Amino acid sequence: MELKKQGNLIVICGPSAVGKGTICKEFLKTNKDIKLSVSATTRKPREGEINGVNYYFLDKEDFLNKIENDEFLEYATVYDNCYGTPKGPVLENLKQGYDVLLEIDIQGAMQVKEKYPKGVFVFILPPTLKELENRIRNRGTESKEDMEKRLGCAQDEILQVEKYDYFIVNDDLVEATKKLNAIILAEQNSVKKYKKNIIDKFSKEEF
């Protein structure tokens, strides 16, 4: 049976250094039919970066126009450059029935939730804050003060977990990826989302 379905927007979020990028990369290796959302930015392309693949490269005027016209699911300014998630390609993919994966920080995720509450919001947790500290340290040296600030921030973010639908503890990449797969497959079989299609199909069928 083919139930005609709209895709799901899967938003992957979590504190910095928790490993959400690694999980998404691993997940996409074996899920070729899931679309990764491509961000827009006003920063200049680096060598090898392709427009529409790594980013949509826009000039500042274009970007500001798109903000004006409500064409972003979320956006932010980081050190004079703008970054955002263009709404159009995401909605088009969902309409065509593709699931779309969006990896994003916590401020961005909350903006997306406002504009697209039907999304599936997944929060990646570290096994412990101590382990998150190790991961941050491995990314580069940080002063004791910076580290405490970052961990305090991560703790605050984790305590907001109730704004999300699912959590995944990233203690093992294979297990974490398996859980992400399960969440996406379960959501494809959610009655709440697809009951109209089921009822339409079976109410019309004759026997």
Add this chain to the structure above:
Amino acid sequence: MELKKQGNLIVICGPSAVGKGTICKEFLKTNKDIKLSVSATTRKPREGEINGVNYYFLDKEDFLNKIENDEFLEYATVYDNCYGTPKGPVLENLKQGYDVLLEIDIQGAMQVKEKYPKGVFVFILPPTLKELENRIRNRGTESKEDMEKRLGCAQDEILQVEKYDYFIVNDDLVEATKKLNAIILAEQNSVKKYKKNIIDKFSKEEF
């Protein structure tokens, strides 16, 4: 990280002959840590049936006492025999953190939903009513009238799908079992269910 968790009660339901028993059997082959709920009955044990494994065999007085004491998640009388799902073993397994699988007809499922709304209710759908008709026919001959009655009944049941959390179209046993696995794993990672545990753990952690 070990989040201390309560197990989930997974209720598998669907029209007669849709194949829910086959899915459960296939599922349990590779999920040894999931407990299958054992029914109680007043009918006599058949050869080879073991008390506590195939059924809890009770005499009628015991059964009626247990109804009186609200010790069933659901019960029904079929041709003079009583059948029911004893609450005690299910709740004990859930408390110990085990997921419990309960395969049941639609009347039973709705009784369980009233007594244990936290359960995860999964409805198994046939690919089409035509295909359900074939499956019923393969189980034995039925008169044209009986068949129409059964299919009409199945259609009514399917149109009540919104009372369930998930649906699984049983067009392929491997795929259907995979979906059941995904639903159970996703539910183990539901924020709604486990947010208290997450917040408890991370609010106490020092860094």
